[in-house]
Amino acid sequence: MKKMFSVLLVLMLAIMAGCTKETSTSEKVPSTIDSILKNKKLVVGTAPGYFPFEMKNTKGEFIGYDMDTARAIGEALGVDVEFKQFGFDGLIPALGTGEIDMIIAGMTIRGDRALAVSFANPYFQTGQVLMVPKGDSTTKSWEELDQPGKKIAVSLGTTGALLAKQIFKNAEIADFEDFPAASMALVQGQADGVIYDEPGVRSYEAMNPNNVRGVYELISSENLGIAVRKNDLETVQWLNSFLDSYKGSPTELASFSKWFDNVDWMDEVEEE
Numbered sequence: 001m002k003k004m005f006s007v008l009l010v011l012m013l014a015i016m017a018g019c020t021k022e023t024s025t026s027e028k029v030p031s032t033i034d035s036i037l038k039n040k041k042l043v044v045g046t047a048p049g050y051f052p053f054e055m056k057n058t059k060g061e062f063i064g065y066d067m068d069t070a071r072a073i074g075e076a077l078g079v080d081v082e083f084k085q086f087g088f089d090g091l092i093p094a095l096g097t098g099e100i101d102m103i104i105a106g107m108t109i110r111g112d113r114a115l116a117v118s119f120a121n122p123y124f125q126t127g128q129v130l131m132v133p134k135g136d137s138t139t140k141s142w143e144e145l146d147q148p149g150k151k152i153a154v155s156l157g158t159t160g161a162l163l164a165k166q167i168f169k170n171a172e173i174a175d176f177e178d179f180p181a182a183s184m185a186l187v188q189g190q191a192d193g194v195i196y197d198e199p200g201v202r203s204y205e206a207m208n209p210n211n212v213r214g215v216y217e218l219i220s221s222e223n224l225g226i227a228v229r230k231n232d233l234e235t236v237q238w239l240n241s242f243l244d245s246y247k248g249s250p251t252e253l254a255s256f257s258k259w260f261d262n263v264d265w266m267d268e269v270e271e272e
Contacts, residue, residue, distance in 0.1 A: 029231045029232055030229075030232070031232065031234040032101050032102065032228055032229060032234075032235040033077075033234055033235045033238050035101065036077060036079055037077065037079065039079075040078075040080065041079055041080045041081070041082055042070070042073060042074045042077065042079050042080070042081045043082045043084060043099070043100045043101045044070045044081060044102060044104050045083075045084050045091045045094050045095060045100035045102070045103045045105065046062065046066065046067070046070075046083055046086070046091075046103070046104060046105045047085065047086055047087060047088040047091060047105045047178065048062065048064075049155075049178040050064075050066075050106045050179060050200050051064070051179075051199070051200050051203035051204060051269070052065055052199060052203050052260065052265065053065050053066040053105070053106040053199065053200075054066045054067060054105055054106065055269050055270070056085075056270045058268060058269075058270055060270070063265070063268065063269075064259060065124075065255055065256065065260070066105060066106060067083070068251075068252075068255040068258075069104060069123065069255070070083070070104045072242075073239075073242060076246075084100055087157070087178065088105065088155060088156065088157040091103045091107070091227075092113065092117055095227060095228070096229070102226055102227060102228045102235070102239075103117070103226065103227040103228075104226050106126075106200075106224050107225060107226075107227055108158075108159040108222040109222070109223045109224070109225040110159065110162075113227070116230060117227040117228065117229065118227070118229065118230055118231060118232055118235075118236050119225035119226065119227055119228075120225055120226045120228070120236050120239035120240050120243060121225070121239075121240045122223030122224060122225050123225065123226065123243055123247065124223070125221065125222075125224070126197050126221070126222060126224060127197070127198050127218035127219065127221040127222060128159065128160050128195055128196065128197060128198070128219045128222070129195075129197075129198045129214060129216050129217070130145070130193050130194070130195060130214070131186065131196060131201045131205070131214050131215070132145075132186075132192065132193050132212070132213055133187070133189070133192075133211070134209075134212055134213050136192075137213075139193070140215060140217075141215065141217060142167065142168075142193070142215070142219055145168075145193045146167075146169060146171050147171060148170050148171075149171075150170075150171040150172070150193070151171065151173075151174050151190070151191045151192055151193075152168055152171050152173050152174065152191065152193050153174050153176055153182035153183075153186055153190070153193070154173060154174070154176065154194070154195055155175075155176060155181075155196060156176060156177060156178075158196070158197075159197075159220075159222060160194075160197065161173075161175065161195070163195060163219065163220055164195040167219070171192070174191060179194075179196055179204070182196070183204055183208075183212065186212060187208070187211045195219070198214075198216065198218065199260065201216075202214060202216075203263070203266075206263045206266065207263070207269075
C-alpha cells in the first residue's frame with residue numbers, strides 16, 4: 001500500500017511539474033505592447049493593393065481604412081507608426097521573424113493562420129465575390145465559369161485564392177502577386193474571372209467602370225482581424241480593448257465614411 005501511495009505521489013508531482021512548466025512557458029511569450037512602448041514605435045506589416053483598406057498614394061504614402069486603424073492604435077499608445085510593405089503571403093513570415101509588430105492588411109481570420117499567429121477580435125466583416133470583364137454581360141454566378149478552358153485569377157496567399165482552389169473543379173486557377181495584377185490579367189483578356197473580397201472588387205469597378213463588372217452575390221463571408229505573434233495574449237487583450245472603444249467612435253466612423261461611402265480618394269491612389 002505504501003509503495004502504491006509513493007507511485008501515485010510521484011505521478012501527481014510529475015503532472016504538477018508539467019502544468020507548471022506549461023504555464024511558465026506561456027508566460028515567457030514576449031509582450032509586443034511592451035516592446036512597442038519601449039521602442040516608441042509600432043511597426044505594421046501591410047500589402048498595398050487591397051482597396052480601400054491599404055493603398056499607396058501618388059506621394060508613396062500609405063493610405064486606406066486599415067492605415068487609419070493602425071495610426072489610431074499608434075495614437076492610443078502614444079508612439080510613431082511605421083509601415084512595411086510585403087507581398088500578402090510574406091506577412092506572416094515577417095511577423096514570425098520579428099520584422100513587424102503586427103499585421104493590419106485585411107487579413108481574414110482562419111484556422112490555418114491561427115496556427116501561426118494570434119488574432120484580435122474581428123474589426124471588419126466582408127466576403128468573397130466574383131469579378132468578370134465588362135464585356136461579359138451574362139455571367140451571374142461563379143458556377144457558370146467552372147468549365148474547362150476558363151481561367152480564374154486570384155491574389156497569392158489570400159482567402160479568395162484558397163476559396164477558388166476549393167470550389168472550382170474544372171476551371172484553371174492562376175496565381176498572381178496581388179489583386180491589381182490579377183485584375184489587370186482580367187482586363188487584358190488573360191483570365192475570365194477574379195475571386196476577391198467584396199470591398200476591393202467594388203472599389204476596382206468604380207475605378208474601372210468600362211473594364212470590369214462585379215457579381216455581388218457573396219460566395220463566402222468572413223471576418224478580418226489584426227494578427228500578432230502566436231500566444232501574445234497581452235497584446236491581443238489590449239487590441240480587443242482598443243477595438244471595443246474604436247469601432248463606432250467618431251474617428252472610426254469618419255474613416256469608414258471616407259473610404260467606403262464615396263470614391264473621391266481614388267484620384268490620390270498610385271497608378272499600378
